[in-house]
Amino acid sequence: MSRRLADVAKKAGVSEATVSRVLNGKPGVSAATRDNVLTALDVLGYERPTQLRGDRARLVGLVLPELQNPIFPALAEVVSGALVQLGFTPVLCTRTAGGLSEPEYVNLLLDQQASGVIFAGGMFAEADAAHEHYHLLRRRGMPVVLVNASVADLGFPAVATDDVVAVEQAYGHLRALGHERIGLVVGPADHMPSRRKVETFERLAQAACLGGEEFVEQTLFSLEGGQAATTRLLRRGVTGVICGSDPLALGAIKAARRQGRRVPEDVSVVGFDDSAFMSCVDPPLTTVRQPIDAMGRAVVTLLSAQIDGSQAAPEELLFEPELVVRGSTGPA
Secondary structure (H helix, E strand, O other): OHHHHHHHHHHHOOOHHHHHHHHOOOOOOOHHHHHHHHHHHHHOOOOOOHHHOOOOOOEEEEEEOOOOOOHHHHHHHHHHHHHHHOOOEEEEEEOOOOOOOHHHHHHHHHHOOOOEEEEEOOHHHEOOOOOHHHHHHHHHOOOEEEEOOOOOOOOOOEEEEOHHHHHHHHHHHHHHOOOOOEEEEEOOOOEHHHHHHHHHHHHHHHHOOOOOHHHEEEOOOOHHHHHHHHHHHHHOOOOEEEEOOHHHHHHHHHHHHHOOOOOOOOOEEEEEEOOOOOOOOOOOOEEEEOOHHHHHHHHHHHHHHHHOOOOOOOOEEEEOOEEEOOOOOOOO
């Protein structure tokens, strides 16, 4: 007990006597100090006293599928900063091989009486994944916001980049450069943002009387996946490749070079995200920029409104992306 008091006191920046007053429900402690002590208790993983378990902690879970794609750390930085300004403590929950699963993180956050959860690129976007933990959050009345397109009927507000506009921008750019054999590399077939990109791509290809479905490759979101998928497209004679993420695009460039092709002289490549350092690769990557700052702020606004008691409509806020033209695209 004495060690717990000391740990919590140090974390909250108060005396052990103050921590003791909070844990025992004694008067003489301000509301702000009480919140700080309870948050410190939660962050350190100590169990709250029974009489305090009904109070939600000032913790917000930020659940990410990975950190290898630079877009996720960038989003985490924006969201975490905005949460801290509102007095919340962000808790990063990353799915890793051999680590906790997304449902296990949800149970952990519920046990810690978290105030809300933000999911970015999680199982909610995978049609074939299990979604029971989302329904559990709905039943518990937990404030939740999703980042990116989700499967239908989850009932949570979502913030997403407009995938339709993204593909229209990339496709239009390559067509303006004279490319006619254009390929698309995106994520797995059950991934909702990828489905939107595929539908838009096939519509544009059909309208232009160019190849559509035969020039679509779906793979894992990784450099290796992009390389393998682009290798298959290059065998079909494509001269331009649109990718569903920047790592996929880097894999596409690698595939072109492995076949002795030059980028952009022989093959043009367009990415998606405009994640960190894409202007520094060789050649600098043309990509569709997600407005991460604006999206991150919108996510926190939606979540904090729910925490304050407002009803959030299960709608999707679509943010328009921006095509950033660099050196990886050129005339056909």
